[in-house]
Amino acid sequence: MPLLVMKFGGTSVADLGRIKNAALKVKREVERGYDVIVIVSAMSGKTNELVGWVEQTSPLFDAREYDAVVSSGENVTAGLMALTLQEMDIPARSWQGWQVPILTTSAHSAARFIDIPRENIDAKFAEGFKVAVVAGFQGVSAEGRITTLGRGGSDTTAVAFAAAFAAERCDIYTDVDGVYTTDPRITSKARKLEKIAFEEMLELASLGAKVLQTRSVELAMRYKVRLRVLSSFEDTDENSGTLVCDEDEIMESKAVSGVAYSRDEAKMTLVKVQDRPGIAAAIFGPLAEAGVNVDMIVQNISELADGGAYTDMTFSCPTNQVMRAQKAMEDARASGAVNYADLVVDTDVAKISVVGIGMRSHAGVAATMFKALAAENINIKVITTSEIKISVLVDRKYMELAVQALHDAFQLEKA
Ligand code: ASP
Numbered sequence: 423m424p425l426l427v428m429k430f431g432g433t434s435v436a437d438l439g440r441i442k443n444a445a446l447k448v449k450r451e452v453e454r455g456y457d458v459i460v461i462v463s464a465m466s467g468k469t470n471e472l473v474g475w476v477e478q479t480s481p482l483f484d485a486r487e488y489d490a491v492v493s494s495g496e497n498v499t500a501g502l503m504a505l506t507l508q509e510m511d512i513p514a515r516s517w518q519g520w521q522v523p524i525l526t527t528s529a530h531s532a533a534r535f536i537d538i539p540r541e542n543i544d545a546k547f548a549e550g551f552k553v554a555v556v557a558g559f560q561g562v563s564a565e566g567r568i569t570t571l572g573r574g575g576s577d578t579t580a581v582a583f584a585a586a587f588a589a590e591r592c593d594i595y596t597d598v599d600g601v602y603t604t605d606p607r608i609t610s611k612a613r614k615l616e617k618i619a620f621e622e623m624l625e626l627a628s629l630g631a632k633v634l635q636t637r638s639v640e641l642a643m644r645y646k647v648r649l650r651v652l653s654s655f656e657d658t659d660e661n662s663g664t665l666v667c668d669e670d671e672i673m674e675s676k677a678v679s680g681v682a683y684s685r686d687e688a689k690m691t692l693v694k695v696q697d698r699p700g701i702a703a704a705i706f707g708p709l710a711e712a713g714v715n716v717d718m719i720v721q722n723i724s725e726l727a728d729g730g731a732y733t734d735m736t737f738s739c740p741t742n743q744v745m746r747a748q749k750a751m752e753d754a755r756a757s758g759a760v761n762y763a764d765l766v767v768d769t770d771v772a773k774i775s776v777v778g779i780g781m782r783s784h785a786g787v788a789a790t791m792f793k794a795l796a797a798e799n800i801n802i803k804v805i806t807t808s809e810i811k812i813s814v815l816v817d818r819k820y821m822e823l824a825v826q827a828l829h830d831a832f833q834l835e836k837a
């Protein structure tokens with residue numbers, strides 16, 4: 423039997439009516455001849471409520487009990503989905519993570535898959551069951567404790583099952599109808615993409631396009647799982663939504679596929695750092711130890727002054743890590759590991775990125791990007807590039823304008 427994985431996110435199972443609507447989509451695939459593994463999220467808002475209960479009960483909670491509580495939302499939806507399918511005369515049963523069993527590491531609330539043995543579910547399909555409804559986001563550790571994968575983890579469960587069961591495709595049903603060239607709330611010209619390459623999706627996902635958990639895309643890329651993002655609120659068919667796939671499947675030859683942005687960026691500059699071998703290690707070592715996720719890094723040309731060579735070192739990190747970064751740098755200065763004249767923090771910046779595998783073969787992408795920003799009088803504060811991405815930091819007040827200007831400059835509204 424061909425097999426499909428269908429994942430329904432929180433808004434798609436938010437109440438009994440929506441669970442029924444999702445079940446009808448499953449039914450249609452069963453009628454087409456598929457065995458189906460359904461992965462469900464908790465009803466929307468449920469996981470937040472459970473997290474709140476844990477925090478109110480025990481501020482320094484035991485992570486194992488956090489997972490025991492927070493994983494339970496998915497158990498409810500899995501059971502309800504199985505019941506709904508049974509009411510439609512479809513042989514289905516629910517599976518909690520430990521029943522499969524979904525074996526994970528013991529890193530509570532950030533667990534990773536170790537193995538998903540197929541035997542138990544395969545045996546049920548062989549008995550005539552058509553649907554296995556699996557609770558997303560959870561697993562079981564070698565110690566026999568319930569684990570969770572981190573927020574948004576049901577996407578990753580879905581991809582892992584698609585890989586383990588060699589599914590024809592992994593359909594992610596959600597409240598948007600696909601992946602767009604940029605956030606449609608910022609420009610109405612945003613266009614739904616028919617296909618997007620794993621690598622591009624990875625850049626867009628980690629850049630703040632919140633459709634898929636980043637780890638699910640990494641996993642899909644590694645195991646070449648064809649992933650489709652589509653709406654559970656619309657009539658859909660095999661061409662709906664956006665297919666996230668290998669770049670070989672993509673014919674389009676645009677330089678840029680999408681524009682992403684991130685509002686929560688801060689820029690920090692260490693002014694007049696002594697320029698000597700080991701200085702970057704002396705700065706970024708302590709930042710890493712402090713858990714600061716450094717993104718962009720710029721080191722200026724060094725300058726000769728006061729009988730030595732000096733440079734400015736600029737980096738960006740998430741806004742909520744600024745205090746940690748500051749403390750790490752002040753400690754490094756106090757211990758004599760790093761000398762600098764000043765630490766300048768700018769928390770009013772946003773990062774805008776253009777992403778596209780086509781950049782590898784198109785020249786002039788950076789020039790087009792910088793011209794478009796210049797035409798709007800937007801000053802660029804930091805620039806970084808990779809093979810398929812160019813990112814800039816700009817003042818946050820220009821974020822929307824920058825996204826719109828770049829969307830226009832690369833004509834992303836046109837297919
Ligand atoms: N329910 C979990 C969350 O809200 C997992 C998921 O839905 O993907 O993060």
Ligand code: MG
Pocket residue numbers: 431432574577633635
């Ligand atoms: Mg989600």
